[in-house]
Amino acid sequence: MAEKVNDCIATDLxxxxxxxxxxxxxxxxLIFREFGIKQTGEQGLLVFMDGLSDKNAINHxxxxxxxxxxxxxxxxxxxxxxxxxxxxxxxxMRVEQNLLNxxxxxxxxxxxxxxxxxxxxxxxxxxxxxxxxxxxxGAHQGFVETGGQNIALIRRYIPNxxxxxxxxxxxxxxxxxxxxxxxxxxxxxxFINSLEERIRAITVDVIINTGELAExxxxxxxxxxxxxxxxxRPDAAASQILQGRCVVVLDRSPSVIxxxxxxxxxxxxxxxxxTRWSISTFIRLLRMFAFFVAAFLPAFYIxxxxxxxxxxxxxxxxxxxxxxxxVPFPPFLEAIIMELTLEMLREAGVRLPAPVGQTVGxxxxxxxxxxVVQAGLISNTMVIIVSFTAIASFILPNYxxxxxxxxxxxxxxxxAAMFGFVGLTVGLMAMVGHLITLKSLGMPYSTPLAxxxxxxxxxxxxxxxxxxxxxxxxxxxxxxxxxxxxxxxxEEQE
Amino acid sequence: xPIMIVRRGLLACLLLIPLTGCADQIDLETATxxxxxxxxxxxxxxxHYFTSEPIFSSKLKKTSHESxxxxxxLRQSRERQDSQILGLTLGRNFQVTIIGKRMMQHxxxxxxxxxxxxxxxxTLTDRMIMFxxxxxxxxxxxxxxxxxxxxxxxxxxxxKSSRSETANTSVQQLHRQMYETGITPYVSEITVSNKxxxxxxxxxxxxxxxxxxxxNTTESILLAxxxxxxxxxxxxxxxxxxxxxxxxxxxxxxxxxxxxISTKIKTSYENGKFNxxxxxKTNVSLTEHLFPFDVFKEKKELEKKINEQMTKKLTxxxxxxxxxxxxxxxxxxxxxxxxxxxxxxxxxxxxEALSRGDVKIxxxxxIASVGAVR
Numbered sequence: 001m002a003e004k005v006n007d008c009i010a011t012d013l014x015x016x017x018x019x020x021x022x023x024x025x026x027x028x029x030l031i032f033r034e035f036g037i038k039q040t041g042e043q044g045l046l047v048f049m050d051g052l053s054d055k056n057a058i059n060h061x062x063x064x065x066x067x068x069x070x071x072x073x074x075x076x077x078x079x080x081x082x083x084x085x086x087x088x089x090x091x092x093m094r095v096e097q098n099l100l101n102x103x104x105x106x107x108x109x110x111x112x113x114x115x116x117x118x119x120x121x122x123x124x125x126x127x128x129x130x131x132x133x134x135x136x137x138g139a140h141q142g143f144v145e146t147g148g149q150n151i152a153l154i155r156r157y158i159p160n161x162x163x164x165x166x167x168x169x170x171x172x173x174x175x176x177x178x179x180x181x182x183x184x185x186x187x188x189x190x191f192i193n194s195l196e197e198r199i200r201a202i203t204v205d206v207i208i209n210t211g212e213l214a215e216x217x218x219x220x221x222x223x224x225x226x227x228x229x230x231x232x233r234p235d236a237a238a239s240q241i242l243q244g245r246c247v248v249v250l251d252r253s254p255s256v257i258x259x260x261x262x263x264x265x266x267x268x269x270x271x272x273x274x275t276r277w278s279i280s281t282f283i284r285l286l287r288m289f290a291f292f293v294a295a296f297l298p299a300f301y302i303x304x305x306x307x308x309x310x311x312x313x314x315x316x317x318x319x320x321x322x323x324x325x326x327v328p329f330p331p332f333l334e335a336i337i338m339e340l341t342l343e344m345l346r347e348a349g350v351r352l353p354a355p356v357g358q359t360v361g362x363x364x365x366x367x368x369x370x371x372v373v374q375a376g377l378i379s380n381t382m383v384i385i386v387s388f389t390a391i392a393s394f395i396l397p398n399y400x401x402x403x404x405x406x407x408x409x410x411x412x413x414x415x416a417a418m419f420g421f422v423g424l425t426v427g428l429m430a431m432v433g434h435l436i437t438l439k440s441l442g443m444p445y446s447t448p449l450a451x452x453x454x455x456x457x458x459x460x461x462x463x464x465x466x467x468x469x470x471x472x473x474x475x476x477x478x479x480x481x482x483x484x485x486x487x488x489x490x491e492e493q494e
Numbered sequence: 495x496p497i498m499i500v501r502r503g504l505l506a507c508l509l510l511i512p513l514t515g516c517a518d519q520i521d522l523e524t525a526t527x528x529x530x531x532x533x534x535x536x537x538x539x540x541x542h543y544f545t546s547e548p549i550f551s552s553k554l555k556k557t558s559h560e561s562x563x564x565x566x567x568l569r570q571s572r573e574r575q576d577s578q579i580l581g582l583t584l585g586r587n588f589q590v591t592i593i594g595k596r597m598m599q600h601x602x603x604x605x606x607x608x609x610x611x612x613x614x615x616x617t618l619t620d621r622m623i624m625f626x627x628x629x630x631x632x633x634x635x636x637x638x639x640x641x642x643x644x645x646x647x648x649x650x651x652x653x654k655s656s657r658s659e660t661a662n663t664s665v666q667q668l669h670r671q672m673y674e675t676g677i678t679p680y681v682s683e684i685t686v687s688n689k690x691x692x693x694x695x696x697x698x699x700x701x702x703x704x705x706x707x708x709x710n711t712t713e714s715i716l717l718a719x720x721x722x723x724x725x726x727x728x729x730x731x732x733x734x735x736x737x738x739x740x741x742x743x744x745x746x747x748x749x750x751x752x753x754x755i756s757t758k759i760k761t762s763y764e765n766g767k768f769n770x771x772x773x774x775k776t777n778v779s780l781t782e783h784l785f786p787f788d789v790f791k792e793k794k795e796l797e798k799k800i801n802e803q804m805t806k807k808l809t810x811x812x813x814x815x816x817x818x819x820x821x822x823x824x825x826x827x828x829x830x831x832x833x834x835x836x837x838x839x840x841x842x843x844x845x846e847a848l849s850r851g852d853v854k855i856x857x858x859x860x861i862a863s864v865g866a867v868r
Contacts, residue, residue, distance in 0.1 A: 222499060306519050306520070306521045307520070309522045309587070310587055314529070314589060314648070317587065318548060318550070321523065321548065322550045324521075324522050327523075331522075417519075420519070430506070
């Protein structure tokens, strides 16, 4: 950028080579190929990055037609190549960027312009089942590390010209492409504009993953609750776009950001819409219950055992008293030990390769579960509580929310150990208050509960039949609220 | 942004400061939670307390620990209790409160229970029981073939009262019964004979709380019928006069099991007297009859005989109550509702007024089912 003075590319091939060699010193993967162009009779130079470009395309679609096919025969004439996307570039800066992104650049002796040819072909992963959000009935294609492909995957679900993309670039060094996808006639402009504004304001070296991007643009960066949702499922992303939300595709990252989202959307999953509505309603309710269990159960146990044991039913009192009586630690310490063990087991399982991960599970299950109780270090009630909590937290469909719940659980445990039920109540109130104040891209986080949008409840705590949900959720203030006509009611009228 | 954090931190601190903090934290295993509270007077009139607390240990054979002693008040007794045990005594898990008969015969015993009501940490759902005998005997009882005494007693009261065989009066309800003028208190009564605990029925008290009379289990069921608290599931057995007996079997018996009982009480006040007309109406199923009788042909006749017997028994119960000048049925509540002025004049002596009143009982039983055999 510093050499703006003489940014125009050289016309002489030798000076081109020396310029590039000078700027790309210690870059052995930059390949120079000089050849004579038969079509025009001029001298050509093809430059590309080894590994980032598709060699087949270079050999067959560029070098072969240029070298062996007849053309106009005049110098400065049109060059015929079998390449879809050809850009004419005139500055060194563009040449450099294109080279580093996998484009090949063709210099012709004596011409003041060079040609960037789309031969991009870097190492790529095949499209696979999503790892984090596997589903029973949904599609089995997950996002990959190429932004263009991810956009294509979404477009497959919404082949409509109203699906617009705003393309931005983030990062001084990394220059990551960020695309905001939205439906022009549905999504509220306010969301798109503020998202774009926030992304433009980012000044960093490079953004590697969607999580980083989310952290830079979130409304309240200090909150423990995720205000943007990340998903690796194209079908989930598409259905969010159709509800009037934006999706941010970050090149090189296998997941996309959905914004704005509400607290309740973390309890929804794509499978909800492909199973029968009564069953998915049940599962939704189960998730709500699991959320409270995962956040409150250990704290509730601590509060009961160390403050309010008058509420324990008599028969349970004997069982609890007996198992507590053998344990040398106070309930809070006992709970913290077990919860930390669980968290360590979970982290160990995540980082280790699958076969070893299983061993960790067995060690955790048998050694910690059985031996600790037999040795009289931990009461078996505590083991039950911790396992119940863990199971409950696995039910929640979104990993970010599970992580938030884990932290909430520890805070509540401390409160419960210090103040009993009073502490728990204060904790709950503080949490609710915080959730109400939170915003996602300016949309209230706890919609449709507060502010109240009764109509959105059709798809919140319960899931009504799909043919009843004729409007898009009010919470995200869509420009076009009607989503579908009356499928069922018409039939009944006839 | 950092300002916001500071603000939030301050807010959190402000929220936390007014809380009472860890001061009242007592872990379950360090607490001693007596499940039964006993109170009695000895022969010299000294106040004794008794408690029975479970021991949470699988190593010891005995699962409970009993402590007792004398003290001037119940709250003062707590220090004495603490001095005998490992943990801290808390009145949070009482299942039953047992008062000795001797104590109940003394005026003013109810005042001794003041701490149970005043200190909100104490339970109020524990069931009130009168023990016919010295309470020390009950707490010394340790039968290996029976569950822990408090558990047994609570189970007895709750399960027997579901069939109306005894009263189901909690400490909270006793408070109401004591201070409500239209009703006199009644609690469960137990006895011990041959080292076994028996549910004896219901103990009746006058408006001052002084024990006056006991009802056996059958009378307790009839009392529940009049109180309109009898649930389906109760069983009544009558002897029909004029039917031949085959000794030693009392073969003139018939047992019925009423369904839902409708009890209607009509109140009037005439000539300085309260009149109550109680109509008991119910469908019953015949569960047992030991004499030959064709129920299909002569159902009406049998119904008539059962009506007679039941009326007789209910009337006898009412007379017993009137004689003792108490009112566990709560007829005073009806009198206040329907004859307010007349009631207000006698409200401090309602038992007396009731004993002078007339109670007429009318039973109408319909046999709805005669059982599975002819």
